[in-house]
Amino acid sequence: MAALSLMLLVSGEALELSVRGVDGGGVVFGGVFVALVVAFSVVGTLIVSRHPRNPIGWIFCGVAVATGLGTLAGGYAEYWIAANGASEELGETAAWYASYSWIPFVLVPATFALLLFPDGRLLSPRWRAVAWCAGLGIAGGVSTQALAEGPLEDFPQVTNPYGVIGRPALEPLEALIALLLLVGIAGSALSLVLRFRRAGGEQRQQIKWLAMAGTVSGVTVVVGTASYELLSEDIVDAAIMLSVLGLPLATGIAILRYRLYDIDVVINRTLVYGALTATLAGVYLGSVLVLQLALSGLTEDSGLAVAASTLAVAALFRPARRRIQAAVDRRFYRRKYDAARTLERFGTRLRDEVDLDALGSELSGVVAETMQPASVSLWLRAPKGHR
Numbered sequence: 001m002a003a004l005s006l007m008l009l010v011s012g013e014a015l016e017l018s019v020r021g022v023d024g025g026g027v028v029f030g031g032v033f034v035a036l037v038v039a040f041s042v043v044g045t046l047i048v049s050r051h052p053r054n055p056i057g058w059i060f061c062g063v064a065v066a067t068g069l070g071t072l073a074g075g076y077a078e079y080w081i082a083a084n085g086a087s088e089e090l091g092e093t094a095a096w097y098a099s100y101s102w103i104p105f106v107l108v109p110a111t112f113a114l115l116l117f118p119d120g121r122l123l124s125p126r127w128r129a130v131a132w133c134a135g136l137g138i139a140g141g142v143s144t145q146a147l148a149e150g151p152l153e154d155f156p157q158v159t160n161p162y163g164v165i166g167r168p169a170l171e172p173l174e175a176l177i178a179l180l181l182l183v184g185i186a187g188s189a190l191s192l193v194l195r196f197r198r199a200g201g202e203q204r205q206q207i208k209w210l211a212m213a214g215t216v217s218g219v220t221v222v223v224g225t226a227s228y229e230l231l232s233e234d235i236v237d238a239a240i241m242l243s244v245l246g247l248p249l250a251t252g253i254a255i256l257r258y259r260l261y262d263i264d265v266v267i268n269r270t271l272v273y274g275a276l277t278a279t280l281a282g283v284y285l286g287s288v289l290v291l292q293l294a295l296s297g298l299t300e301d302s303g304l305a306v307a308a309s310t311l312a313v314a315a316l317f318r319p320a321r322r323r324i325q326a327a328v329d330r331r332f333y334r335r336k337y338d339a340a341r342t343l344e345r346f347g348t349r350l351r352d353e354v355d356l357d358a359l360g361s362e363l364s365g366v367v368a369e370t371m372q373p374a375s376v377s378l379w380l381r382a383p384k385g386h387r
Contacts (some may be wrong), residue, residue: 001260002092004065004068005037005040005041005061005064005065005067005068006037006041006068008065008068008069008071009033009034009037009066009067009068009071009072010070011072012068012070012072012073012074012075012076013030013033013034013071013075014075014076015072015075015076015079016030016071016074016078016079017077018079019075019078019081019082022230026379029237030236031236032238032241032242032245033067033071033241035099035245036063036064036067036105036241036244036245037064037067037068037145038107039245039248039249039252040063040064040067040248041060041061041064041065042059042061042247042248042252043057043060043248043251043252043255044056044057044058044059044060044061044062044063044064045057045061046255046261047060047251048061050261051083051120051261052119053120054119054261055112055116055120056113056116056117056118056120056251059108059109059112059113060109060113060248060251060376062104062108063104063105063108063109066101066104066105067105069097069101070098070101070102070105071093072094073094073097073098073101074094074095074098074101074154076090076094076097077091077094077095077155077158078230079091079299080092080094080095081095081155081157081158086095089161092158092161093161093352095152095154095155095158096146096152096160096161096162097144098154098155099152099153099154099155100141100142100145100146103138103141103142103143103145104138105244106221106240106241106244106376107134107137107138107181107184107221108138109142109186109217109244109247109248109291110185110217110218110221110244110247111134111138111185111188112131112134112135112188113190113210113214113247114188114189114191114192114193114210114214114218114247115127115130115131115134115187115188115194117167117192117214117251118203118206118207118210118254118260120229120263122191123191123194123195127187129187130183130184130187130188131150131184133180133181133183133184133187134180134181134183134184134185134187134188134360135184136177136180137177137178137180137181137183137184140173140176140177140180141177141181142348144164144170144173144174144177145162145166147160147162147163147164147165148160148163148166148167148170149163149165149166149167150163150167182222185221185222186218186222187213188214188218189211189215189217189218191363192207192210192214192215193211193215195207195211196208196211202258205254205257205258206218206254206258206260207254209250209251209253210247210250210251210254212250213246213249213250214247214250215242216243216246217243217246220239220240220243221243221244224236224239224240225240243257251339279320279324280367286354299355353372
């Protein structure tokens with residue numbers, strides 16, 4: 001999914017660059033789109049790999065693909081408009097799609113990602129009304145943009161090839177859609193804030209980051225949409241996209257710092273075995289080369305070098321894995337690393353400690369430091385026959 005999203009994005013950016021050339025504004029917007037695709041696709045893929053039934057991961061992956069597809073459509077439309085021999089029918093369709101492609105990848109994460117975070121379910125059945133408002137508002141926004149007669153908003157030189165409804169007839173409907181979206185966005189942000197207030201412990205920390213990012217995103221989308229007549233369109237678009245970018249980043253922080261979805265285990269293993277594979281591959285290739293050079297005067301057969309290198313890699317596997325695991329834990333999972341070191345030190349002192357009171361006090365301290373419970377108490381039961 002991540003590779004597909006990036007391929008679509010890069011293709012679209014390449015088409016735009018072939019028409020516009022390199023300019024400051026294009027580079028900035030291109031960088032924002034790349035960040036959007038990478039953040040949504042990476043976080044979404046991680047969630048899907050661990051919890052495929054949770055819609056949050058699929059929403060993030062869908063946003064990444066939609067962003068890449070919208071960029072490709074916009075790039076092809078500009079390429080076609082520049083009269084570079086592109087298909088007219090395909091060019092008009094690309095311009096048509098690009099004109100409203102921003103709606104799903106901005107509004108879906110700003111509503112449904114907040115409504116369903118973190119377990120993929122609504123806070124309660126009463127929140128279905130907010131979900132319906134968001135869904136109908138998004139569908140209505142796409143429909144009015146797609147079916148409105150006249151020039152396309154992002155490509156005014158192109159007449160909507162699929163327009164069947166006059167702009168005046170759409171005005172009352174657009175007002176209703178705006179109201180539905182307002183309820184959907186505000187209600188989604190409120191839902192996550194209520195989850196945060198009701199949660200406790202680690203779940204509260206997991207929700208905190210997305211609650212802040214979701215509130216900022218909701219306010220930015222609403223205020224930005226209302227400010228198109230007052231501010232530069234580029235400024236508003238950049239502010240909205242950056243606020244939406246905060247959603248996958250906040251989710252990523254919750255995953256890395258607060259073990260959201262237990263994905264830290266997947267990341268840990270990926271880092272460990274990725275580094276281990278690279279290390280052992282380097283050792284293998286290096287040793288084969290060195291041994292072949294060293295044995296070149298004795299034999300022309302490379303089998304001995306390969307066999308010796310294979311044995312060296314096999315011997316290095318376990319110690320290399322331990323060292324890389326320790327390095328990953330020390331760098332990325334400091335709390336786990338510190339807890340392991342604390343237990344190791346306690347185990348060393350345990351062999352020499354004979355004072356029961358001192359041992360009990362030290363045991364309570366170790367539990368408090370490693371497990372961080374709300375309170376710690378120790379009960380020692382005397383053996384039968386002793387007082």
